[in-house]
Every structure is written in C-alpha cells, then in structure tokens.
Amino acid sequence: MEAAGTGGVRVGRLGLLLEQFDQAREMAGVRLTGLGDEEYLWEPVPGCWSIRRREEATTPRAFGPGEWVLDLGAPDIPASEYAEVARQAADGMTVAKIAEDWSVSVARVEEVLTHTGAPEPDRTPVTTIAWRLAHLHVQFAGGWEWTFGARRQDPKLAVDFNPSAASALASFWPVVDRWRDSVAGVTEEQLDTVGFSQYPYGSAPDDPFFGVLSGSNLEFIHHMAEIALLRDLYRTGFGS
Structure with missing residues (x-):
C-alpha cells in the first residue's frame, strides 16, 4: 500500500x-x-x-x-533499445528469450549485442x-x-x-x-x-x-x- x-x-x-x-x-x-x-x-x-x-x-x-x-510494422529492435537489450543479456536473459520478447530472430539480437560505436538513427515512422x-x-x-x-x-x-x-x-x-x-x-x-x-x-x-x-x-x-x-x-x- x-x-x-x-x-x-x-x-x-x-x-x-x-x-x-x-x-x-x-x-x-x-x-x-x-x-x-x-x-x-x-x-x-x-x-x-x-x-x-x-x-x-x-x-x-x-x-x-x-x-x-x-x-504496426515488421518487428525489430530500435536503436533506442540497444542498451536495454544489452542489460537484459547482462542480467542473464538468454538470446533466445530476448528474441522471443522482441519478436525478432536470434541473429538480430546477436547483431545488436555485438554492435559497436554509436547506434544508427532510428527509422521508425x-x-x-x-x-x-x-x-x-x-x-x-x-x-x-x-x-x-x-x-x-x-x-x-x-x-x-x-x-x-x-x-x-x-x-x-x-x-x-x-x-x-x-x-x-x-x-x-x-x-x-x-x-x-x-x-x-x-x-x-x-x-x-x-x-x-x-x-x-x-x-x-x-x-x-x-x-x-x-x-x-x-x-x-x-x-x-
């Protein structure tokens, strides 16, 4: 309360x-x-x-x-959420579970996790x-x-x-x-x-x-x- x-x-x-x-x-x-x-x-x-x-x-x-x-467009992980995905992985969430939550492929999650440098600008409408x-x-x-x-x-x-x-x-x-x-x-x-x-x-x-x-x-x-x-x-x- x-x-x-x-x-x-x-x-x-x-x-x-x-x-x-x-x-x-x-x-x-x-x-x-x-x-x-x-x-x-x-x-x-x-x-x-x-x-x-x-x-x-x-x-x-x-x-x-x-x-x-x-x-609603095709599923993806926007650049603004790259840090959140990294936190999820650091907290022990599996790549498969992250992919399921975001409705994307495991390969897309791995691409985000291995991304270096500044994220590219979001292109969401x-x-x-x-x-x-x-x-x-x-x-x-x-x-x-x-x-x-x-x-x-x-x-x-x-x-x-x-x-x-x-x-x-x-x-x-x-x-x-x-x-x-x-x-x-x-x-x-x-x-x-x-x-x-x-x-x-x-x-x-x-x-x-x-x-x-x-x-x-x-x-x-x-x-x-x-x-x-x-x-x-x-x-x-x-x-x-």
Missing part, C-alpha cells in the same frame, strides 16, 4: 511512482483538452502510422478487434496523436488484464479503436485510472515479485513488478510529451 509522510507527501517506492504518475496524468489531461478529430488523426508527414479502417491498412501487423486497426493514444490504451488495458484481471484476453483485442477523439478519450481515461487505482493497492512484497504482471508482450513476466511500474510510467510520460508537441505543431500550422 502507498504510504504518506508529513504534509501528505508520499514516501517509499510505490508512493514515489504514484506521485510521478498522478502529476503526469494531471498534466496530460490538461494538454489533451479540446482535442478535435482532425487534429487527432493529423499526419504531419507522409508515411505516418495511425489508426485506419481495416481495408485501408498498409502495415503488415496492423491489429484491432473492429473496423479500425492500429498500424512518425505516429499520429491517434496512434499514440491507442498504443497507450492497449498497454493500460492489457497491463491491467494481465496483472489484476483474468489474464485471458489478448491485449491486441482489448481496445476497439475509434476515429472520434472525444470517444477515444472517453474510453481511455477510465482504463488509465483503473490501472492507477489497482496499482495503489500493491504491497511491498508484490512490488518485488518477478512475474506479478504476466503481460504477454515484452519482459514483464521476467521482471519484478517495481520495474514494470517504472517502465509503465516512462511509457505514459514520453508518449504524452510527444502528443503535446504534436498539438503545438498542429496549432502553429506546421507543414501548411
């Missing part, structure tokens, strides 16, 4: 993570106020990833349970506000299901993507808040439990839950920062 120190300031590992998340959640809510459909789906450059009608999808692994799907929100929605819905829920539903089928910004946000925030409220009840023992989360995409089953929470906060913060920048560019007429 979270603990509070003098003056109501949270203390301890869980308290600090909740404090960080709550502040990020508050700022994100303010920054997303007034989001309209055109801005939500705005593609600032050619070749963006977004949400699209199933018959219009161009990426090889686009997914979703309904008419609208979320773009620019993603729309709709894509970033949908990506977070999938992670929070799937994260809750595979940590606190029945651990049955495939996260890729958990979210019915929506081209309406208002509808997407109306379903997104309750999922985020459900995750946060469940996390607030985690014990110190559960924080240290490896595999407390069994989220099937990534390394969560092999990590202590404290690490999973830290990563979840980072994911939320960095995608919301990207969304805020896209809103700034849209407001100033970038590319027009």
Whole structure:
C-alpha cells in the first residue's frame, strides 16, 4: 500500500511512482483538452502510422478487434533499445528469450549485442496523436488484464479503436485510472515479485513488478510529451 509522510507527501517506492504518475496524468489531461478529430488523426508527414479502417491498412501487423486497426510494422529492435537489450543479456536473459520478447530472430539480437560505436538513427515512422493514444490504451488495458484481471484476453483485442477523439478519450481515461487505482493497492512484497504482471508482450513476466511500474510510467510520460508537441505543431500550422 502507498504510504504518506508529513504534509501528505508520499514516501517509499510505490508512493514515489504514484506521485510521478498522478502529476503526469494531471498534466496530460490538461494538454489533451479540446482535442478535435482532425487534429487527432493529423499526419504531419507522409508515411505516418495511425489508426485506419481495416481495408485501408498498409502495415503488415496492423491489429484491432473492429473496423479500425492500429498500424504496426515488421518487428525489430530500435536503436533506442540497444542498451536495454544489452542489460537484459547482462542480467542473464538468454538470446533466445530476448528474441522471443522482441519478436525478432536470434541473429538480430546477436547483431545488436555485438554492435559497436554509436547506434544508427532510428527509422521508425512518425505516429499520429491517434496512434499514440491507442498504443497507450492497449498497454493500460492489457497491463491491467494481465496483472489484476483474468489474464485471458489478448491485449491486441482489448481496445476497439475509434476515429472520434472525444470517444477515444472517453474510453481511455477510465482504463488509465483503473490501472492507477489497482496499482495503489500493491504491497511491498508484490512490488518485488518477478512475474506479478504476466503481460504477454515484452519482459514483464521476467521482471519484478517495481520495474514494470517504472517502465509503465516512462511509457505514459514520453508518449504524452510527444502528443503535446504534436498539438503545438498542429496549432502553429506546421507543414501548411
């Protein structure tokens, strides 16, 4: 359970993570106020990833349970994750397991582990506000299901993507808040439990839950920062 120190300031590992998340959640809510459909789906450059009608999808692994799907390309390890892969290997994770988690070949993992010098620049596509929100929605819905829920539903089928910004946000925030409220009840023992989360995409089953929470906060913060920048560019007429 979270603990509070003098003056109501949270203390301890869980308290600090909740404090960080709550502040990020508050700022994100303010920054997303007034989001309209055109801005939500705005593609600032050619070749963006977004949400699209199933018959219009161009990426090889686009997914979703309904008419609208979320773009997803061929699996790879981006350069920004090379250091994480090296840490996984140093911590004793086998090359085969790393390859399974990243959905890449063993040869690709070995290539990353033997890479020297500065990583080459990432070439991942620019993603729309709709894509970033949908990506977070999938992670929070799937994260809750595979940590606190029945651990049955495939996260890729958990979210019915929506081209309406208002509808997407109306379903997104309750999922985020459900995750946060469940996390607030985690014990110190559960924080240290490896595999407390069994989220099937990534390394969560092999990590202590404290690490999973830290990563979840980072994911939320960095995608919301990207969304805020896209809103700034849209407001100033970038590319027009």
